[in-house]
Amino acid sequence: MKSTFNRNRKKFLFIPFGVAALLAIISYIVMVLWNNLLPNILNVNVITFWQAMGIFILCKILFGFGRHGGGGSWGARKMVERCKQMTPEERQQFKEEMKQKMCGWKKQNDPQNS
The missing domain is CATH 1.10.287 (Helix Hairpins)
Known part of the structure; x- marks a missing residue:
């Protein structure tokens, strides 16, 4: 009898890529929203993709991951x-x-x- 991991090995291989893609999409959205809204409203500088990813991760650490x-x-x-x-x-x-x-x-x- 094969274990669940062996039967669904392809699915398990796609999980890290899916997580990375989701993180990239959300980071891009954060960057676009920041760069289109906040410089005009609060006179802050525009940010790069990596800075947007850092802001997103920091917010998730500080405010939680919404599991409940x-x-x-x-x-x-x-x-x-x-x-x-x-x-x-x-x-x-x-x-x-x-x-x-x-x-x-x-x-x-x-x-x-x-």
């Missing part, structure tokens, strides 16, 4: 998981506690209440 389908922070996903495990009574109690904690400051600092 729809964004959201790690803390938000963790909170959603915790809420899914709560009973309806626990969920209602949590909502009331958050309402008191989060909305109470507006009542205290509201100039109309003074």
Whole structure:
């Protein structure tokens, strides 16, 4: 019995080329958008293809790779998981506690209440 790698060897060989092509296309788009928009708006210099690739990679490192389908922070996903495990009574109690904690400051600092 052949392994998956041996059966799909051609597919595995194309993956690095596909990734490189995708990176090149996105870098080109970043370069074109930068060079057509930002020099006129912010008075910055035009950039080269390699600089655009560097900017794209830096943004991906800083802002994430979007693997979690729809964004959201790690803390938000963790909170959603915790809420899914709560009973309806626990969920209602949590909502009331958050309402008191989060909305109470507006009542205290509201100039109309003074």
